[in-house]
Amino acid sequence: MVQKIFADLHNHTRASDGDFTPEQLIKQAKTLGIKAIGITDHDTLKGLENALLAGKKYEIEVICGVEVSIRFKRSYFTGTLHLLCYFRTDRLLDDLFVKGFHDVLARGRGEQLVRLRVDEINKNFGPKSNAQILKRDLAYEDIATLSQNATRRHFAIALKESLGIIDKGIINAIIGNDSPSYLPSGVELDKVFDFIRKNQLLAVLAHPAAGSFPGKGHYKEVLPSLEIVERILPEFINAGIHGLEVYYPGHIKEHQDLMTSWAKKYHLIMTGGSDCHDGIERPLGVKGISESEFKVFKEALA
Known part of the structure; x- marks a missing residue:
């Protein structure tokens, strides 16, 4: 009732x-x-x-x-x-x-969150980081050209197509919830x-x-x-x-x-x-x- x-x-x-x-x-x-x-x-x-x-x-x-x-x-x-x-x-x-x-x-949400997430990825996985997995820093434009409402999927596409990372395990390590770069919305x-x-x-x-x-x-x-x-x-x-x-x-x-x-x-x-x-x-x-x-x-x- x-x-x-x-x-x-x-x-x-x-x-x-x-x-x-x-x-x-x-x-x-x-x-x-x-x-x-x-x-x-x-x-x-x-x-x-x-x-x-x-x-x-x-x-x-x-x-x-x-x-x-x-x-x-x-x-x-x-x-x-x-x-x-x-x-x-x-x-x-x-x-x-x-x-x-x-x-x-x-x-x-939106652009400001995407920019913050890009910064976190570069800090933890960029060429100046300890990991040095990315050959160059991920750019906001790498994401923005794919969508104005970027999701985790768009980050995965950008890492593959713009930065040449093919290994799904590495991509998940960069953008997954357990990644040191993961930044929730809000x-x-x-x-x-x-x-x-x-x-x-x-x-x-x-x-x-x-x-x-x-x-x-x-x-x-x-x-x-x-x-x-x-x-x-x-x-x-x-x-x-x-x-x-x-x-x-x-x-x-x-x-x-x-x-x-x-x-x-x-x-x-x-x-x-x-x-x-x-x-x-x-x-x-x-x-x-x-x-x-x-x-x-x-x-x-x-």
């Missing part, structure tokens, strides 16, 4: 990797009796204007947000954690705010919090325990274990995080209780959401917060 909730604060539309348009998602929220819905697409604000229009149409309160990918490269963890960044609706009318947010997000934590502080965003650590979800499904995806998140948590606390996503489909009761204790310990607000991407594997209306918890959230947002 679907959990009866007041606000579902974590959902995705076609603006990132969801199956539904903003209007379709908000129409579903109306059908489910949800009073407020957070639209938090990955690293983009593009679906929010249409979401707000749909919210007025269906009389659903829309909470504007972005799920920001935060990049980590540690000896014990190389990957991303996610930060739900919420802000007031009127900020969308501020062109400087919107442009500034897009500029921050652009650091974690923005560095300090860069994000510079923007959060200046613009008074409400920052919530998304699904902290989902990487340790014991069941099947998509909720844990490629997220790190709870032990790693707990090790990194002080960095988020020191940066000035405001909340924890306690209620989440990939959090079993044990995790939910632990997240609640963390929230109390660090004086953080508690949020929740379904992380909706589709109608079957990750549907809307599975998790969320009560009306009283939503009032606390709104006070913090204001």
Whole structure:
């Protein structure tokens, strides 16, 4: 049976990797009796204007947000954690705010990320490195000529066609997840919090325990274990995080209780959401917060 909730604060539309348009998602929220819905697409604000229009149409309160990918490269963890960044609706009318947010997000994807990955490969495998596997440095143009949305496949093609590396094992050693050159997508934590502080965003650590979800499904995806998140948590606390996503489909009761204790310990607000991407594997209306918890959230947002 679907959990009866007041606000579902974590959902995705076609603006990132969801199956539904903003209007379709908000129409579903109306059908489910949800009073407020957070639209938090990955690293983009593009679906929010249409979401707000749909919210007025269906009389659903829309909470504007972005799920920001935060990049980590540690000896014990190389990957991303996610930060739900919420802000007031009127900020969308501020062109400087919107442009500034897009500029921050652009650091974690696209050209800027490709250039950083090229630098890492040259540092570890270029002619001036200890390995000296590449006869010349890999150039950004080697990748850009193949695609404006470069993936690992394009790096492999460039290493083969531009630098003459045929051995698949060597290519994997250069671009694989275990490579010292591997750089995950996302923005560095300090860069994000510079923007959060200046613009008074409400920052919530998304699904902290989902990487340790014991069941099947998509909720844990490629997220790190709870032990790693707990090790990194002080960095988020020191940066000035405001909340924890306690209620989440990939959090079993044990995790939910632990997240609640963390929230109390660090004086953080508690949020929740379904992380909706589709109608079957990750549907809307599975998790969320009560009306009283939503009032606390709104006070913090204001």
